[in-house]
Amino acid sequence: MIGVVGGGIAGLAAAYRLQERGHDVQVFEATGDIGGLAATYETAGDDIEKFYHHLSKSEETIVELAEDLGLGDRVEWRVGTNGYYVDGVVHPLDTPWEILAYPHMSLYDKFRLGMLTLGVDVRGGIPDFDAYDDLAAYEDVTVREFVEEHTTTSVYENFVDPLLDGKYGDRKDEISAAWFLGRVRFRGERDPLRGEILGYFDGGFGALLDALVDAVGRENISTNAPVTDLTVEDGQVQSLTVDHGEAQESAEAQESSEAQGSSEAQESGETTHDVDAAVVATMPNVLESLTGYACEIDFQGAVCGLATIEESLLDTYWLNVAHDAPFGALIEHTNFIERERYGGDHLLYVAAYVQDSEEDLWQMDNDEVREAWLAEIESMFPDFDRPAVSEFRIARNPRAAPIYERGYLDLVVPYHLDTEVGEGVYYAGMASAAQYPERSLNGGILAGYEVADRIDAALGDGRQSDSAGDTAPEAGFDFSGADGVENE
Numbered sequence: 150m151i152g153v154v155g156g157g158i159a160g161l162a163a164a165y166r167l168q169e170r171g172h173d174v175q176v177f178e179a180t181g182d183i184g185g186l187a188a189t190y191e192t193a194g195d196d197i198e199k200f201y202h203h204l205s206k207s208e209e210t211i212v213e214l215a216e217d218l219g220l221g222d223r224v225e226w227r228v229g230t231n232g233y234y235v236d237g238v239v240h241p242l243d244t245p246w247e248i249l250a251y252p253h254m255s256l257y258d259k260f261r262l263g264m265l266t267l268g269v270d271v272r273g274g275i276p277d278f279d280a281y282d283d284l285a286a287y288e289d290v291t292v293r294e295f296v297e298e299h300t301t302t303s304v305y306e307n308f309v310d311p312l313l314d315g316k317y318g319d320r321k322d323e324i325s326a327a328w329f330l331g332r333v334r335f336r337g338e339r340d341p342l343r344g345e346i347l348g349y350f351d352g353g354f355g356a357l358l359d360a361l362v363d364a365v366g367r368e369n370i371s372t373n374a375p376v377t378d379l380t381v382e383d384g385q386v387q388s389l390t391v392d393h394g395e396a397q398e399s400a401e402a403q404e405s406s407e408a409q410g411s412s413e414a415q416e417s418g419e420t421t422h423d424v425d426a427a428v429v430a431t432m433p434n435v436l437e438s439l440t441g442y443a444c445e446i447d448f449q450g451a452v453c454g455l456a457t458i459e460e461s462l463l464d465t466y467w468l469n470v471a472h473d474a475p476f477g478a479l480i481e482h483t484n485f486i487e488r489e490r491y492g493g494d495h496l497l498y499v500a501a502y503v504q505d506s507e508e509d510l511w512q513m514d515n516d517e518v519r520e521a522w523l524a525e526i527e528s529m530f531p532d533f534d535r536p537a538v539s540e541f542r543i544a545r546n547p548r549a550a551p552i553y554e555r556g557y558l559d560l561v562v563p564y565h566l567d568t569e570v571g572e573g574v575y576y577a578g579m580a581s582a583a584q585y586p587e588r589s590l591n592g593g594i595l596a597g598y599e600v601a602d603r604i605d606a607a608l609g610d611g612r613q614s615d616s617a618g619d620t621a622p623e624a625g626f627d628f629s630g631a632d633g634v635e636n637e
């Protein structure tokens with residue numbers, strides 16, 4: 150059996166691909182829900198992601214997966230309109246005339262920034278159309294150095310810096326130009342007359358997760374099943390230990406753990422599963438807890454509110470906020486997807502990133518965050534009607550995205566940790582190369598597929614064990630690392 154640690158998109162994609170290749174797989178998810186960072190809330194209609202999500206046109210693997218799962222016709226490409234809030238004014242930035250009318254940049258600056266977003270280097274007077282294809286070439290350059298050299302200082306100061314500040318705060322001066330270029334590329338597909346083209350699923354990304362769970366088989370996915378130990382002996386992975394919390398005494402639980410090829414440790418509520426290979430598809434701190442492999446990538450946290458409102462607040466889907474607000478963006482989902490899908494409600498995300506746990510926003514409880522955010526929205530939009538907010542849910546995650554600093558590629562976790570940890574130990578989480586230079590669902594699927602293909606090549610045909618092992622569970626590990634979404 151191949152054990153997969155983590156039931157986010159990467160773990161599920163790995164399990165799906167491994168099963169396609171004929172392997173016996175079991176996914177262990179620490180929380181009660183699958184989906185990880187892409188988990189959803191219920192609404193009066195379709196479920197919606199706790200953290201805002203959309204697709205970029207350049208992401209093909211997720212679309213292919215949807216097609217494989219029979220959901221190809223549910224991938225929708227729509228215009229996601231953008232605006233920039235500067236000095237008390239919302240500036241829409243979609244059509245050429247809106248961009249021309251934007252008052253905080255000169256015409257020349259707009260031309261230079263426009264060329265950069267099209268991937269054209271106009272320095273020296275002769276346009277180079279493929280100038281920015283090799284993102285890794287900009288890995289050691291800061292965003293400021295890059296933007297000042299490839300456009301102008303005022304493009305950096307008046308346009309890029311406030312965005313970078315909103316996303317990375319006091320880490321902004323170390324962010325690599327490779328991330329910036331990847332971002333430009335990720336969000337670079339435009340309808341010339343209407344704005345940016347972004348993707349979504351009819352039914353939300355939960356529809357894709359549900360189809361993936363069905364394809365993998367619910368009997369092959371255990372929830373509330375944190376993996377607390379990974380045993381390597383003689384340089385080869387042997388087993389995973391799962392903590393089920395309460396001791397499993399019922400006949401049903403006994404039957405289920407036997408069906409998963411596990412030994413019984415019912416008194417402690419732990420089961421140990423012999424594995425031919427293990428895929429760790431979690432944040433790297435969990436990998437470190439399980440294997441001792443330390444990844445030096447720093448992560449930023451996210452606090453993301455979802456307001457259900459009777460009235461629309463914005464005219465755009467996405468509004469970047471260029472001032473010292475306690476959030477970086479307002480994202481009115483129902484200006485992207487029609488509100489009829491959510492029982493007629495308007496849905497507005499309020500999104501903020503935190504760089505360390507000492508920041509005020511991270512220290513505040515949810516009531517304080519809600520109050521600070523709604524008060525700020527009231528001051529930004531005097532017509533905002535606070536009583537029209539019928540619900541305000543907040544999700545937090547301490548590891549929402551890597552901080553893509555210079556030199557990042559040297560820190561990514563290898564897919565196969567054979568020399569670092571042991572033969573048969575694989576990593577498909579957010580610190581893998583597929584999630585560079587921007588993390589995404591597509592990247593998670595790519596990472597899952599990559600390790601599945603490597604495992605398939607390594608194990609080949611007929612190396613499936615029946616896994617009915619009888620290893621005693623390892624004692625004494627203090628689990629503290631499930632990286633699920635916290636919300637209220």
Ligand SMILES: Cc1cc2nc3c(=O)[nH]c(=O)nc-3n(C[C@H](O)[C@H](O)[C@H](O)COP(=O)(O)OP(=O)(O)OC[C@H]3O[C@@H](n4cnc5c(N)ncnc54)[C@H](O)[C@@H]3O)c2cc1C
Pocket residue numbers: 154155156157158159160177178179180182183184185186187200201202203204374375376377430431432435451453546549550577578579588589590591592593630631632633634
């Ligand atoms: C605010 C925000 C906005 C985003 N916007 C977009 C977007 O617009 N488009 C896009 O494509 N992507 C977006 N993403 C990124 C996307 O959500 C992630 O890249 C993707 O979900 C990562 O999947 P994963 O499986 O690697 O990790 P995760 O989703 O983190 O899954 C890891 C899973 O492992 C589980 N786990 C942890 N420890 C253990 C353990 N010991 N045992 C068992 N299980 C364990 C966790 O509970 C979790 O379910 C966004 C993310 C955030 C936070």
